[in-house]
Amino acid sequence: DIVMTQSPDSLAVSLGERATINCKSSQSVLYSANSKNYLAWYQQKPGQPPKLLIYWASTRESGVPDRFSGSGSGTDFALTVSSLQAEDVAVYYCLQYYTTPRTFGQGTKVEIK
Amino acid sequence: QVQLQESGPGLVKPSETLSLTCTVSGGGFVSTFYWSWIRQPAGKGLEWIGRIYPSGNTNYNPSLRSRVTMSIDTSQNQFSLRLSSVTAADTAMYYCARDVSGSATIDERAFDTWGQGTLVTVSS
Numbered sequence: 593d594i595v596m597t598q599s600p601d602s603l604a605v606s607l608g609e610r611a612t613i614n615c616k617s618s619q620s621v622l623y624s625a626n627s628k629n630y631l632a633w634y635q636q637k638p639g640q641p642p643k644l645l646i647y648w649a650s651t652r653e654s655g656v657p658d659r660f661s662g663s664g665s666g667t668d669f670a671l672t673v674s675s676l677q678a679e680d681v682a683v684y685y686c687l688q689y690y691t692t693p694r695t696f697g698q699g700t701k702v703e704i705k
Numbered sequence: 706q707v708q709l710q711e712s713g714p715g716l717v718k719p720s721e722t723l724s725l726t727c728t729v730s731g732g733g734f735v736s737t738f739y740w741s742w743i744r745q746p747a748g749k750g751l752e753w754i755g756r757i758y759p760s761g762n763t764n765y766n767p768s769l770r771s772r773v774t775m776s777i778d779t780s781q782n783q784f785s786l787r788l789s790s791v792t793a794a795d796t797a798m799y800y801c802a803r804d805v806s807g808s809a810t811i812d813e814r815a816f817d818t819w820g821q822g823t824l825v826t827v828s829s
Contacts, residue, residue, distance in 0.1 A: 593767070632815040641800055641819035642751065647812065685751060689806055689815040693766040694741070694753040 594688050598697035604705040611673040613700045615686035620666045630690035633671045635682045707731045709801050709820035717827050723788040727801030739804035740784045744797040791827045798822040
């Protein structure tokens with residue numbers, strides 16, 4: 593199985609400041625045939641299912657605010673919230689969908705400082 | 706707008722079989738998507754259980770493979786999960802989700818649509 597490791601486990605950021613979450617996979621999730629990284633980011637608020645934010649490592653899902661961005665390739669990825677808003681308080685998960693079993697990171701809790 | 710809704714018993718006895726159904730509405734039950742089950746114990750992370758294609762092909766998480774069976778009924782726009790020999794460790798919120806993978810015509814976006822989830826408690 594591909595192991596996904598996120599860091600940090602939690603972070604507190606002031607409103608309007610940048611938040612960055614890292615995700616590392618135990619093996620590359622880059623598919624050479626199309627040069628796509630099969631890495632997605634999800635946001636989960638209490639009592640709700642996860643919501644897709646980013647897929648293919650850096651493609652923003654329709655309707656997701658542009659303050660959310662994804663970067664990275666191969667085994668190292670990051671999700672950045674450029675200017676944290678109150679509604680961004682949530683747990684964020686990375687997911688590899690390069691192969692089965694699909695595997696998630698352990699989650700990163702983002703709070704307001 | 707595709708919508709998914711899980712249904713099934715909220716309480717299952719230890720050693721028995723957990724059975725859940727996911728109903729897809731809004732015109733999204735087409736033959737080009739995979740359909741997955743994912744679970745989440747309270748306060749913990751997400752675990753992929755497995756997926757099924759409308760042809761009936763399945764992929765299961767090796768950690769659960771010996772106890773998992775998935776099925777699909779395209780005429781009813783439903784797919785189902787059965788997990789046998791449950792224990793307290795299987796207590797979790799269970800989600801169904803659309804898995805947009807392997808498509809040559811639309812962006813492969815992994816789990817782009819989720820149900821609201823159904824809480825299953827294993828207890829006598």
